[in-house]
Amino acid sequence: MNKTQADLLAYMRTLHTFDSHEHLIPETERLQNRMDFTVFLQMYVKGDLLSAGMPADHCQKMLHDSQLSEDQRFALLEPYLPLLSQSSTYRAARIALRDIYGFDGIDRGNYQAIGQALRAANKPGLYRHILKDRCHLGHIINQKVLINDEGGLFHCNAHIGFYHGPTLDEMHARFAEQQVDCRISDLESFDAALQNLFATWRRKNILALKMGVREMNIPSRKQTDQILRTMTTTGRVPPDHADSLAVYVMDFFLNQARQHGYVMAVHTGPMAAGGDFRTISPCHLMPWAARYPDVKFDMYHMGIPYARQAGFVAKYYPNVTANLCWAHVVAPQVVVNALDEWLDFLPVNKIIAFGGDYSGCVEKVYGALEMARANLAQVMTRRIARADLDLQEAKSILRKVLVDNGRQLYRLQ
Numbered sequence: 001m002n003k004t005q006a007d008l009l010a011y012m013r014t015l016h017t018f019d020s021h022e023h024l025i026p027e028t029e030r031l032q033n034r035m036d037f038t039v040f041l042q043m044y045v046k047g048d049l050l051s052a053g054m055p056a057d058h059c060q061k062m063l064h065d066s067q068l069s070e071d072q073r074f075a076l077l078e079p080y081l082p083l084l085s086q087s088s089t090y091r092a093a094r095i096a097l098r099d100i101y102g103f104d105g106i107d108r109g110n111y112q113a114i115g116q117a118l119r120a121a122n123k124p125g126l127y128r129h130i131l132k133d134r135c136h137l138g139h140i141i142n143q144k145v146l147i148n149d150e151g152g153l154f155h156c157n158a159h160i161g162f163y164h165g166p167t168l169d170e171m172h173a174r175f176a177e178q179q180v181d182c183r184i185s186d187l188e189s190f191d192a193a194l195q196n197l198f199a200t201w202r203r204k205n206i207l208a209l210k211m212g213v214r215e216m217n218i219p220s221r222k223q224t225d226q227i228l229r230t231m232t233t234t235g236r237v238p239p240d241h242a243d244s245l246a247v248y249v250m251d252f253f254l255n256q257a258r259q260h261g262y263v264m265a266v267h268t269g270p271m272a273a274g275g276d277f278r279t280i281s282p283c284h285l286m287p288w289a290a291r292y293p294d295v296k297f298d299m300y301h302m303g304i305p306y307a308r309q310a311g312f313v314a315k316y317y318p319n320v321t322a323n324l325c326w327a328h329v330v331a332p333q334v335v336v337n338a339l340d341e342w343l344d345f346l347p348v349n350k351i352i353a354f355g356g357d358y359s360g361c362v363e364k365v366y367g368a369l370e371m372a373r374a375n376l377a378q379v380m381t382r383r384i385a386r387a388d389l390d391l392q393e394a395k396s397i398l399r400k401v402l403v404d405n406g407r408q409l410y411r412l413q
């Protein structure tokens with residue numbers, strides 16, 4: 001690491017970084033969970049293990065079967081550990097293990113000690129300790145199905161994507177989960193349920209809404225009414241109309257966002273569980289951004305692997321911000337290369353640089369943050385070496401993308 005990079009890293013560590021996106025479970029739930037080395041493998045390392053060829057049932061057993069001993073869990077992991085040596089998802093875990101608990105990765109000699117250290121640290125106040133004392137985070141936006149601000153630690157956003165089927169029973173269950181009592185039989189009753197849901201979220205002080213991008217195809221109200229009436233007899237969304245109902249819900253909430261000034265966060269690109277990322281390309285955001293020019297869209301995850309395209313989506317739509325949450329862990333060198341390109345054509349107020357996107361392992365937020373800082377330092381060092389900017393301007397941009405832009409978009413002090 002050269003002196004410029006070290007200087008930039010030191011500067012970034014003084015900032016109260018805006019954390020735009022997490023899925024952290026309630027701390028009380030974390031404190032009750034079984035603690036061992038597998039806590040560090042959940043979410044995205046799991047994806048790399050499956051990709052490497054670990055049988056899904058072995059992975060499932062290693063992470064979740066309460067009958068297995070710690071030794072048996074490690075035996076399942078051990079053959080795959082060498083394959084993870086370069087994995088960026090595992091790197092976030094390693095950084096957290098090293099800096100928070102003093103372990104150099106997970107191995108045969110330390111996995112039991114990792115479990116002991118985790119159990120010792122699993123006490124009330126863990127979240128504040130990691131997120132505030134370790135990470136020095138400022139505002140944190142968390143997204144869970146059940147909204148919980150963790151005693152004022154989090155702002156919350158609400159995902160609009162669970163209220164369109166596939167069966168009528170499941171739809172009712174999702175509304176009931178949010179304490180919205182409804183009986184959906186036609187468009188009128190569906191609109192009333194969605195209105196109630198939004199009112200419930202507003203009472204819970206949500207900061208923003210969240211959707212997954214998809215191709216736009218606005219259904220007519222008449223057609224939506226027909227779909228809902230059909231559901232009352234068949235019990236499920238007609239297969240050829242699954243998208244229509246989902247898009248109707250998105251359209252409904254985008255109108256609420258417009259009316260009440262809520263930011264719409266948008267998942268684009270990679271998925272934790274894999275799947276067809278072509279259907280959630282950031283390019284699908286363009287017609288939405290055009291249809292709702294007065295709604296602010298926070299486009300997540302750099303649209304990876306369509307990072308270059310995502311940059312141009314943000315450039316051409318003043319109402320779209322490009323958010324690097326999770327991207328630092330998904331594909332760090334893609335972030336470095338693409339962000340270096342973006343800065344040539346994307347104004348620096350259009351970028352929000354951090355969100356960890358973690359759920360059960362709060363420690364990995366720290367790992368992801370350190371990776372984000374390292375990526376940003378690499379980009380700025382390249383640009384300083386090319387004389388595109390100097391150290392002072394680099395710091396000024398880092399402050400914007402790590403702190404100010406997020407606060408401004410979400411109207412937070």
Ligand SMILES: [Zn+2]
Pocket residue numbers: 021022023357
């Ligand atoms: Zn997420």
